[in-house]
Structure formats: C-alpha cells, structure tokens
Amino acid sequence: MSEILTPVLPESVADATVATWNKKVGDAVKQDEILVEIETDKVMLEVTAPVDGVLSEILQPEGATVTSSQLLGRVTAGAAAAVAPAAPAPASVPAASSAAEAPASPAVRKMMDEANLSRADVDGSGKNGRILKEDVAATTAKAAPAPVTAAPAPVAPAPVAPKAVAGSREETRVPMTRLRARIAERLLEAKQSTAMLTTFNEVNMKPLMDMRNEYKDAFEKKHNTRLGFMSLFVKAATIALQRFPEINASIDGNDIIYRNYCDIGIAVSSDRGLVVPVLRSAEEMGLADIEAAITAYAKKAQAGKLDMSDLSGGSFTITNGGVFGSLLSTPILNPPQSAILGMHSIQKRPMVDANDNIVVLPMMYIALSYDHRIVDGKGAVTFLKTIKELVENPVRILLDV
Template sequence: MIEIKVPELAESISEGTIAEWLVSVGEQVNKGDYIVELETDKVNVQVSAENDGVIHELLKEPGDTVEVGEVIATINENAGEEASGGGEQQIQERSQSESKREKEEKSEEITTTKTAFKEEQNETNRPIASPAARKLARELGVDLTQVKASDPLGRVRSEDVKGHANQSRADKADKPQSIDKKTSSEQKSKKSDVKTDKPVERVKMSRRRQTIAKRLVEVQHTAAMLTTYNEVDMTAINDIRKRRKEKFLEQNDVKLGYMSFFTKAVVGALKKFPRLNAEIQGDEILLKRFYDIGIAVGAEEGLVVPVVRNADQLSFAEIERNIKSLSKKVQSKKLTIEDLQGGTFTITNGGIFGSLMSSPILNAPQVGILGMHKIQWRPIAIDDERMENRPMMYIALSYDHRIVDGSEAVSFLVRIKELLEDPESLLLEG
C-alpha cells in the first residue's frame, strides 16, 4: 500500500483542513491526479497522487484537521494489475490469499482494538472514536462516553454522535424543563443574542476566515496603529489614461489601470521614507531594500494579498500584467502560497466597492498600508477666485507608530499625492 501524506505546505503552515475529497474508494488514479483539496490559513492546496493505483482507503473526512506528514489515504498500486489479467487461476489464488490475509488482519485488528478499548476504558474512561466523531461531539456538546457505538469494534462514528444528539433533543422535548435547565437555556440564548423563535442560520467559519479574524485582532492588539488621510486630484492620471489607453492596450495586451500608477507612487515614496518598508523583529528594525508590493484582492473565502515582486524594476505594463495574472489566480482558486509570501507594503482599493473613506488595517508584519477609494467629482478651489469640478480620491495611510513617526507618515502620504498628481515624475521617482 502507498500512503498519501499531507505534504509540506509552507514554512509558517503546519496544518490544514480536509476541504473536499476529489476521489472515492475504489477509484483508479494516475500519478499526478489530484485526490484531495486542503484548506490552509492562506490558500487551498490540491494534493496529487505520486503513484498509479486504486484508492484503497480514505482515513480522514471533510472538516478534519490534519498535520504535515500525517497519512490521510492509501493507494493500492497492484490493484490495476490484478484487474487487468494474468490468468483466472492467478487471480483466484491472489484473491484467496488476500482474502485469508484480510481475515487474519481483521481478526487481529478486532482483538487489538477490543483490547485497546478495554484498556483505555479502564485507565481513562475515554471511548475510541474517529476524529470526525470527536470533532462533531465537541460541536454538538455530546459526551462520547454516553454514545452507543454501532461499529462491532466499539468505535464511535459520526452517525452515532448524530443519532445520540437527535435522541437527546427528542427526549428533552418530551420532558418539562426544570428551573435549572430553563436558566441554562436562557443564558445560552442571551450569550448568542439570537432568539430561537426567529429564523437563523449558523455557518461555520472557514479556516481562512478564522485566520483573517485572528490576525486582524492581533494587529490591533500588538501594533500602535494610526491612520492619516489626504486627497489626490486624479485629473492628470485620467488624462494620460484617456490619451494612451488604446495604444497601451495594443502594444501590451493589457489595459492601463490605476493600480500601476499607485504602485509606482508607493515605491517612489518608500525609497524616500524607508521605515514604511520595514518590519519589527524583537528590538530591531528590519529595513527592506526591495519592493514587493502586496495588492489586496477580495475573494469568496476572504481577502487575500498576492504580491507583485520587485515592483521597482517593473514597467507600467509589467505591473498591470502581474496584477491581472494574480487576480485570475484568485478567481480560479489557483493562487499558491508563494504568491502570498514576502510582501513589504500593501495597497488596498476599497473604491471598487464604492468606499469613499476608510481606515485600512495593517497586514502584519508590515508597518504600512495604503487605502485607495472611490473617485468622485467635487468642486475644488483652484485659487482665490476660481472653482473647478475635479475627479478627487481620498487616500489613507495606516502605519505602525512604534517605528513610524506621525510627521514621517504624513510626509509619506503627501509624497504619494505629489507623484500621482504629476504622473510623469513616476518615470523618474518610481
């Protein structure tokens, strides 16, 4: 038997969740075929078979948490040969031999399991149960020692837990609630702030959503985060895009968007204010002399931040192609962990959703994030006497005040404003 193990995912990721099995027991697979999809803190990873054969056993169920190196399935690499021929007698002999061996293994397994079960019951009173059953029991608040196993080996499975939970609910419905039970129920209802007589839906958070929630809270607890604001007159950029968009598309096979201008402006400002392109490590500041800019992209499972590498060395067209490629990966769920690692500064654009003003949260361990917003026509005073309608955008910089002073952050944002309002300077400064 060939064991299928959870592969190395990334340096910072040691476990994942079985999101979906792409094969079933008895199915023929070839080397390279995807057999399972794992959900990690950052992206979904598809694990492929390393050998030809037939799926013999799936050891984990969807929703189970698995660690790197853990065996999650087995493949019978000889099954295809047995099915393809070799003589009826040979097949029969193999079948009889395997049947005998399986019976012996089954008998040994039953004896071992029952012995282990008795020992475990005697020593710890802890029932034998599948990982999925234990997980479900925790979610439903079921005591596994009270669950009757239907498995002849005495192993509690998910269906046993469900049956026990359903029976318990039915029994409670038939009995009048005591004062203690009513109090407990009221406390539970108050805790969830959900009235039971109203339609509700309880949806389990995905691993990625849990990670996003955890890290955003951690940032606000560990960083001295502040936000400063400014506004940009987008007239000059709009003029360039209007004049150059057709020729740019024809020459580069990609549209000239706003993000390449903002990426170039951020790089130019980071070169002048290097503390915004840093991170804190203990009592040291790690100043990064490279410019890998993260571009926040909204996905169905949650926000992800793929990285445009070496943005200072890329042309406008190369930046736009990188962003287009990464966006396609996000939508098709083909983003890799490498696409998300190592960013030095992040840009997020709430304007595509209609946001006029917001305060972005830092993408740790980075110490700066720039927020773009909706372009809106507003009357602007040109001088003491003239007013003009201009396409204006509010921009926001959230920064870690532990290493970035307020004056430095304000100056950084002003520099971005200057570069965007004079786009030709981006060729020199960006």
C-alpha cells in the first residue's frame, strides 16, 4: 500500500488546503495520474498517484488544512484488476434477450408498438411463452393508471418558479479561497504599512503604435511571438529603474536594500485571482524573450500551473488595467516593493502639438504608486516622466538614451 503525501511546502507557506479530490475511494488510478489538488495562498499544487492501483483511503477530505508531507490517503498497488470483474451485468443479458425474443404475431407486435411496449415488458401466456393480444391488453391496463396518479406530482413545485423569476433576495456564503484571502491580506498590509502616494502622466502612443505596425509581422516571423506593448514598457521600466535605484529598492527594518538587477513582476488575471509572476533580470532580456515569457506565464496562470518559483521575489511590478478598459486607476503596492507602474487603455483625444495645432492622438494615462518613505516626490515624478519619454520615442529604448 502506497501513501499519498502533501508536497513539501516552501518556507513562506505554513499550510495548505485540500481543494479537490479527482478520484473517489475504490476508483482505479494510474501512476502519475492527478489525484488531488492542494491550494496554497499562491499556487495550486497537484498530487499524483505513486503507483497503479486503487484509491483505497482518503484521510484528508476537501477543505481540510494540511501541512508539508502530511498523509492525504493511500493507494493499494496492483488492485485495479480486482475492480474490473465487478461487472456481472452480462449475466442478466440472456434473460432479457430471451424475453425480448418471445414469439408474437404481427398483429400483437403492432399493438405493442402502439402501446410503446417492448417484448420484455409483456409476459406471454401462450404456448412457449407466446405473447397474445390479451397479454398486451392486460399489461397496458396495468400501466395505464400510473401516468394518471403520477401526473399531479410535478405540478406541486410549480409555485416556486415565479419567485426565482421575480428576483429572490437569497444570499450565498462560500469560504474565501486561500489565494483571495492572501490577496486581501497583502492589499490591506500595503495600505496600512506604507506611505503610498500616486503620481500620473500621459503618453502619446502613436510613435510606438507606428513602429509596432511596421515591424510586427517581421518580428513574429523571426521570433515566433507577437510584438506587444508590454515588452516595450518593461524595457522602458528597466532603463528607468537603473537611473532611479530607489524605485527598485525596498525597506527592511531600518535598512534600505538597493538592487543592481530588475526583477519585474507582471500582474496577470486568472480565474483564481490576481497573480504576479516575475521576469528575472529583465534588463538582460530582449523584447522577444519578454513577450514569450509573458505569454507563457499567462497560459500557466489560466491553467493553474504556476510554480512558487514563478511568483517569488520581484523588485518592481507592472499592471495593465487597460486590457479590461480601465481609463485611470491608482494601483496598490506589492509589498515589500516600493513602487508599481499602472498602464491603462488607449483612447484618442484632442491634443495640442508642438506647433500649437490641435491633433487627435492615441493617448494612455500611466500611474506610478510609490512608498513615500523611500521614494521622494521628485524621484517618482521624474521616473514616470522618463517612462513617458522612452515610450514616446522608442528608439531611445534601443539606444538607452
């Protein structure tokens, strides 16, 4: 008998919750087949069958809180074959088939068809079990009263339906998932433990859009990935972070930790909630590498396949509410980071150009929320202005000027 154990949880995760058992006791399982899903406050962990056999015992039901290496259940190895013979249904087939093949004349078969009866429904009283007209009539007479008495039953629940249609005032209470509880905890922590402030600017997206439209096909053909706006904002952010190191720093007690690398967290929406996978050393990545990594993270997030290593760390975060239509927002910090960049939807607006002419341009509001304990207003505003200048002149991103 093999044991099913909770995976070893990271140091930052004290316990987890049994989310879903994909098998029931007595079900046959195959080695490496997913038996149970464990939910932590960051990711979903899949526990697979250690051997071929039968799930013989479940010790921790759905909703139970478990710790590292805790016993979840047991699999009886090699017992799958014992389950298979438990299907003696074919033994009843000969009896049914013999009844179905009971002799009947064409007239009797017509009566049976009109009464919606099969030969197995009628007991033949004739020679060798032959079905007679009287047998069909008797069976029909027995069955006839049933629909009459059964008919009123479905009518009883009918008065309930109008309440649902009219709009009931029902309430449904469901437990908060670990991820949602953790998100709530961290957002509240950010509001209570930081001196958070937000500054705004707006970006003319036309130069970036023109460059993308010109080179997107060639880019995709060469790198096998689409050219989006996020990769260019990531590169602009890494350049700006290296110029303003306090934005890339964090507070640890009475110390400030400065980093010479840029681990950029990209906020990704999933069915379970908001997750922030991290691009490690993004300053060394090319645009194609960034786009491919973001696409891979998005797919893993939707499938619930993100690992703890994908989400840990991060020195700066970028979130794009524009994909949902947000025009302007104040993003909340992702502790212990000291800043977060918010992108928004692109909208055409009348703007005044350098020659004082009014032109229609695709504009995006960008926002930088920052911890005022470590970042001064001048640094935050200048950092955001640098992002604006780099995006409005994409060549500067490539030349780092």
